[in-house]
Ligand SMILES: Nc1ncnc2c1ncn2[C@@H]1O[C@H](COP(=O)(O)OP(=O)(O)OP(=O)(O)O)[C@@H](O)[C@H]1O
C-alpha cells in the first residue's frame with residue numbers, strides 16, 4: 001500500500017513537472033543554457049585542476065636534492081657519508097653517485113659535444129648522493145640535516161623552482177575553486193529566478209492546493225523535479241560541449257604539447273568529471289527550486 | 300466540532316482588533332450562519348478555522364485540532380478534514396471541471412479507481428455531471444461555484460466552511476447553492492457560512508451568529524438576519 005501510494009505520487013510529481021516545463025518552455029531553455037554555461041566553466045576548471053594536481057604530484061615525486069661530498073674524500077669516507085645520509089628520516093630513496101658515475105653521466109649529457117672532455121681525469125667531479133624525499137614538505141629539514149654531516153661540501157636543490165611551481169599551482173587551484181563557488185551560486189539564483197516566475201504564475205494553484213490540504217512536499221516535488229531536470233540537461237549539454245571542444249582542439253594541438261597539457265589523459269578524467277557535473281546540475285536545480293517555492297508555501 | 304473559547308485576534312501589521320473575546324460552540328451536524336457588517340470579523344473567524352490565522356489569545360479547536368498550537372506540519376491534516384468554498388470560486392482555469400475536482404483527491408493520494416468513481420458522484424450531487432469536460436471559463440458563476448463545492452465535498456469533509464459563497468451570484472443561483480448546502484447538511488456535514496445575504500438567512504431558519512466590531516452580539520437558533528444599523 002505504502003509503495004503503491006509512493007509510486008503514484010512519484011508519477012504525479014513527474015507528470016506535473018513535465019507539464020510545467022512544457023508550459024514554460026522558454027524559461028526552461030533559458031535556465032538550461034545558464035546551467036550549461038556555468039557547468040561548462042566548472043568542467044573546464046576541473047580539467048585544469050585535475051591536471052595541475054597530477055603535475056604537482058609528479059614534480060613532488062621528482063623533486064631531488066643532490067648532496068656533493070668533499071672532493072678529497074676517500075672511498076670509505078664516501079661510504080660513511082652515504083650511510084649517514086641514508087639514516088635521515090623522511091627520505092624515500094638515496095642513490096650514491098660515484099666520481100666515475102658523475103663523469104659518465106656528465107659526458108652522456110653533453111652528447112656529441114663530449115669531445116671537449118677528452119683528456120680530463122675521470123675523477124674531476126665529486127661524488128654525491130641523490131636524495132628523494134617522501135614528501136616535498138620534508139625537503140627543507142632533510143637539507144638542513146644533510147648539511148650537518150661531515151664530508152658534505154654542498155647541497156643543491158631545485159627548491160626555489162619547485163616552490164614557485166607549487167605556489168603557482170595552488171593559486172590556480174584556489175582561483176578555480178573560488179570561481180566554481182561563485183558560478184554555482186549564480187547558477188542557483190538564476191534557476192531559482194526562472195522557477196520563481198513559474199511558481200508565481202502558479203501561485204493561485206499553490207494556494208488552492210494548500211487550502212485543499214496539500215503538504216509542502218507535495219507542492220515542492222514537481223518544482224524540484226523540474227529544477228533537477230533542467231540542471232541535468234544543462235549538465236549533459238556542457239559535457240557534450242567539453243567533449244566536442246577538446247576532441248576538436250585535440251586534433252589541432254601537436255601530440256607533445258598535448259602530453260604536456262594533459263598530464264592526465266582527457267578520456268581518463270572526463271568520466272568522473274561528467275558524473276560530478278551531472279550531480280552538480282541536479283543539485284543546482286534542486287536548490288534553485290527549493291529557494292523559489294519557499295516563500296509561496298506560507299499560507 | 301468547533302469551539303471558540305474567549306478568542307481575540309489582533310492583526311499586528313496594522314494593530315486592528317478583528318475579534319474580541321469571542322466564544323461559541325458548533326456541534327456536529329449544525330448549520331450556522333455568520334453575519335455582520337463589513338469588517339465585523341466574519342472572515343477572520345473563517346480563516347482561523349482553516350488555520351490561516353491563529354488566535355492572539357483564547358483557544359480555537361476544530362475537529363480536535365488546537366489551532367493556536369497546531370504545528371505547521373499538521374495543517375494539511377486539519378484542512379483535509381474540512382471543505383472550503385470562497386466567494387471567488389478559486390478554480391484552476393487551465394483544468395477541466397472534472398480535473399478541478401479530481402485534483403483535491405490526488406492531493407490526498409486517493410487511488411485512481413476511487414477518484415474515477417467519486418468525482419462523477421459528487422459532480423452529480425451539484426448537478427454538473429454534464430459539464431465534467433468543460434473549463435471554468437465556459438461556465439456561469441453559479442456553475443463555477445458548484446464546481447468549487449464539489450471540490451470541497453469530494454473528500455467527505457466533516458465540516459464545510461463557506462465565506463460568502465453567494466457573494467457573486469444572483470438570487471436564483473444563490474438558491475441553488477443553498478439547496479446543495481442544505482442537502483449535504485442533512486447528510487450529516489456541519490456547515491459554517493459567512494454571508495451578507497439577508498434573504499437567504501431569513502429563509503433558511505438556521506442558527507445565526509451575529510458579529511459586530513469583533514464581538515458576538517447575538518447567537519440565535521432559527522434566527523434571522525439582523526445586524527443593526
Ligand atoms: N490580513 C489582515 N491584516 C490586517 N488586518 C486585517 C486582515 N484581515 C482583516 N483585517 C481587518 O480585520 C477586521 C475584520 O476583517 P474581516 O475580514 O474578518 O471582516 P469581515 O467580517 O469578513 O468583512 P467583510 O464582510 O467585508 O468580508 C477588519 O477591520 C479588517 O480590516
Ligand SMILES: [Mg+2]
Pocket residue numbers: 341342343462
Ligand atoms: Mg469577509
